[in-house]
Amino acid sequence: MLKHTAIAFIFSLVSTISLAQEAPQLNDAQIAHIAYTAGQIDVTAAKLALEKTEDPKVRSFAELMESDHSAVNEEALALVTRLNVTPEENAVSSSLAGQAVEAENRLRSLSGDEFDRAYVENEVAYHQAVNEALKSVLIPNAQNSELKSLLETGLALFQEHQTHAEHLLHEMK
Amino acid sequence: MTMSLISRRTILALLAGMSFTPVFTVRAEAQLHVIEIDKMKFGAAPAGIHAGDTIIWKNADLVKHSATARDGSFDIDLPRKSQDSMIVKNTGTVDVYCRYHPGMIMTLVITP
Numbered sequence: 089m090l091k092h093t094a095i096a097f098i099f100s101l102v103s104t105i106s107l108a109q110e111a112p113q114l115n116d117a118q119i120a121h122i123a124y125t126a127g128q129i130d131v132t133a134a135k136l137a138l139e140k141t142e143d144p145k146v147r148s149f150a151e152l153m154e155s156d157h158s159a160v161n162e163e164a165l166a167l168v169t170r171l172n173v174t175p176e177e178n179a180v181s182s183s184l185a186g187q188a189v190e191a192e193n194r195l196r197s198l199s200g201d202e203f204d205r206a207y208v209e210n211e212v213a214y215h216q217a218v219n220e221a222l223k224s225v226l227i228p229n230a231q232n233s234e235l236k237s238l239l240e241t242g243l244a245l246f247q248e249h250q251t252h253a254e255h256l257l258h259e260m261k
Numbered sequence: 262m263t264m265s266l267i268s269r270r271t272i273l274a275l276l277a278g279m280s281f282t283p284v285f286t287v288r289a290e291a292q293l294h295v296i297e298i299d300k301m302k303f304g305a306a307p308a309g310i311h312a313g314d315t316i317i318w319k320n321a322d323l324v325k326h327s328a329t330a331r332d333g334s335f336d337i338d339l340p341r342k343s344q345d346s347m348i349v350k351n352t353g354t355v356d357v358y359c360r361y362h363p364g365m366i367m368t369l370v371i372t373p
Contacts, residue, residue: 152361156324159341163323237300238323244301245324248362 114178114229120168121175122184122226123239126218127161129188133214136195137207146204149256153211153249160242167234201260208257215250219243291348295319296367298326298339303357303367310371312352319344326365331356 114122130153137150168175191210198206222243230236292314294307299321310316318328320339328337334351352371359365 156361159324241300241323245362248301248364251364252362 114180114225115176116171116230116232116235117168117173117176118178118181119226119230119239120164120173120235121177122181122221123242124161124164124175125181125184126221127157127164129184130157130211130214131161132188132192133195133207133210136192137203140195140199140203141207142200143204145256145259146208149208149211149252152252156245156249160238160245164238167238171232171234173232205257205260208253208260211253212250212257215246215253219246219250222246291315293317296328298322298328298359298365301362301365303328303359303365306367306369310349310369312349312371312373314349315346316349316369317344317346325361327360328357329360331358336360 134150134154134157137146138154141147141150195203195206195210222239227236227239227243230239292309292311294310294314295317296307297304297319301322307316318337318339320326320341320343323341325341326339328335328339330336332351332355334355335347337345337347339345349371352373355369355371357367357369
């Protein structure tokens, strides 16, 4: 059952990525909106985990997700303000946000070890998908060099998060 | 009287001897090294770090990091956009990593 929900989530993220790939040339305002939305989604998931988990390792992972993703988003906001760019909602960011609500509802219905495992599984899949989108779509399309550089640092950071989540999941097995 | 004269001579002789054959050398000055962390990477390890030197760890990055010695000799927490310093104590090769993002690594070589 849990496996199914995780797999469904991965599939929907994969379709989001292909949506991004098909998108006719995303502009910087749209890329900024996608990156910011992706960060907020992980902060929200981390807050939920901090409410629900009793596992110290899951807790410290969630604390790190909350602090790292908030920090990157703060920097992203400062950057778009400086560049006078207004982040622009688009099909990819809306799709991400919609899926995040579904994922959150699923997670809310779980508790204990079931919750921990589902949260960490989602974190693995989510970071994997976001990293793939950064690598293949968002970074190559970004025009402004500061935005590109921020996304590149983000990718290095989120790859660390992915490895961390994979280790956690491995320990649960 | 005689004794104290002899002992004074002995001491003078010893001091004279020491000045020609020093038993240890004192390094001129403890140095200051800065290692900057940015974009999820430690900066290059400075060359010529000696025990007694000071390292300033400067976190210029977006997120918090740590400079943590694998051998447990130091563990410095670095909030984003902050810096902290330490005096190098142990000598040898020290592997350093970030506790929060363990893929970030560097190696310090510290000589006496």
